[in-house]
């Protein structure tokens with residue numbers, strides 16, 4: 091499946107027509123995670139479908155979901171822009187930027203400089219770069235290009251080998267540990283505990299995927315991560331604001 095997704099992305103890059111840049115006020119993902127309402131920063135995701143779970147919701151009110159995430163105290167919003175596998179759309183980024191003040195992470199399979207430039211023009215504040223889907227030299231180039239444009243990167247690793255190799259190329263400011271094995275789709279939040287010692291102590295760490303319960307959040311908070319990225323659990327909730335409020339209850343930071 092992953093090979094198939096990357097083949098699709100190569101074809102999309104070949105056909106990509108650069109959009110006109112939209113005017114947006116960029117906000118920092120890193121800062122939002124460090125200054126979150128809760129003790130753990132929350133990147134709340136908007137995705138209609140996924141390869142592992144199929145259709146998550148029948149209809150998608152992108153602006154309404156973004157507002158409910160912001161109202162409940164999310165630090166940032168992750169927006170799937172891939173259509174073939176996640177039913178996402180590129181225009182959702184601007185829709186979310188218009189609806190809320192939170193940083194927007196473009197969630198897609200970014201493998202080429204053209205997609206980085208496109209993300210900037212679409213109005214994203216940050217992009218996802220996945221270590222497992224490209225050469226590390228390419229990852230470094232895309233990372234540097236993004237920061238030159240004023241975009242931040244969430245650099246994603248899944249295992250210790252990726253984490254070790256990554257540090258030989260770049261010292262990412264924000265690292266995501268994907269608890270989902272992208273080859274098998276299995277999730278285990280223990281993956282975060284396994285990888286944590288291999289990551290830079292200076293990086294802002296986000297645990298991603300398979301996070302469902304308050305116990306999961308307490309476990310991750312005690313490991314010392316700065317934030318979590320949650321998709322399916324929030325998308326499937328009947329009341330998303332209430333879901334966040336009850337998952338993060340008593341986790342509010344007193345300033």
Ligand SMILES: O=C(O)c1ccccc1NCC(=O)[C@H](O)[C@H](O)COP(=O)(O)O
Nearest residue numbers: 140141142143298299300301320321322
């Ligand atoms: O979600 C999938 O099935 C998936 C399959 C292959 C590659 C990526 C995939 N998901 C992208 C993500 O990173 C997740 O949407 C995100 O981490 C949130 O995960 P979850 O909370 O488990 O929905």
